[in-house]
Amino acid sequence: MNHSYVVTGAGRGIGRAVVERLGPATVVAVERDPAALGWAGPGVIPVIGDAADEAVLVRAAGLAEEAGTLAGWVNNAVVFRDAALHTSPAGEIRALIAANLDLAVTGCAVAVRRFLAAGAGGAIVNVTSHQARRPVPGSLPYATAKAAVEGLTRAVAVEYGRHGIRANAVAPGSVATERYERLLAERPGTEEEMAVLHPLGRVATPAEVADAVAYLLSASFVTGVTLPVDGGRTVLGLDPEARE
Structure with a gap:
């Protein structure tokens, strides 16, 4: 039986790595x-x-x-733009939260409907962030949206598990994407800072996050979990990035 998958935000970084990891499936x-x-x-x-x-x-x-039996759906698309409560209208902040949350809600809705119609179950993986649990300054809309996506993940797992539909999330720490490479070029010393923040002493590669996504897509008795893929960042007490 040929399996197929849908991956959103698939052009770069984690999304591209997930697409490549899922091959040779369509x-x-x-x-x-x-x-x-x-x-x-x-x-x-x-x-x-x-x-x-x-x-x-x-x-x-x-x-x-x-192309085949739709077996998995990965909601990776994201909007990187932030605003502060003390400088931005509340409507702008709500819109930024919605911009990120809507990506996961819409993806989950379409995936669930197709899985139900096919009657064969399926797996959803939402890509969240370590900031859902440990926000850093300047990321309030993003961190809020990612926390909501983790709640959505648990709710979908509970609501549709009896239909054979699983929902999980991965929560990366810092990842060596194009955006991260730009940050390194703009802020000398960032690589050393990131090494301190991650007990493994480095940031993740997109392929390492993709491995975790692939695992959750195939782990037939795992649902409702958020798997940190952060080199231990969320369990480390010291977080210099969280200081003004």
Whole structure:
């Protein structure tokens, strides 16, 4: 039986690593930026569009089902923009929280409906962040949204487990994505700071996060969990990044 998957935010970083890790299965890669999928080869079906747009995800699900049995769905798309309570209108902050949360809610909704219709169950993995439990200054909308996504994950696991649908999350610490590489170039000394924050002495590679995603997609009796993939960052008491 051929399995297929949908991955959102699939063009770069963790999303790309997940797509590559799931091969040779067919993966429908949802991405807003067409240029970000220039690397995609056979077995990767690009869908260009906003992962918060239900119509885009319905199209992605249909393509995945044409290629095989839709077995898993990974909600990785994210919006990186922050605002502070003391300087930004409350409406702007709510909109930023919604921008991130909507990506996971829409993905979960489409995945659940397709799994129910097929009657064969399936697995959802939401990509959250260590900041869902340990926010750092300047990340209030992002941290709030990621905490809500972890709650959503648990609720989906409880609500739909009896239908064979599992929902889990991975919570990365810092990861060596393109965004992280830009940070290194802009702020000398960042790499040494990050080494201190992670007991393993370094940040993760996207492939290491993808390994955890693949595990949760295949772990048939694991549901409702958030798996830290952070090199021990969330269990470390000292966090210099959290200081002004």
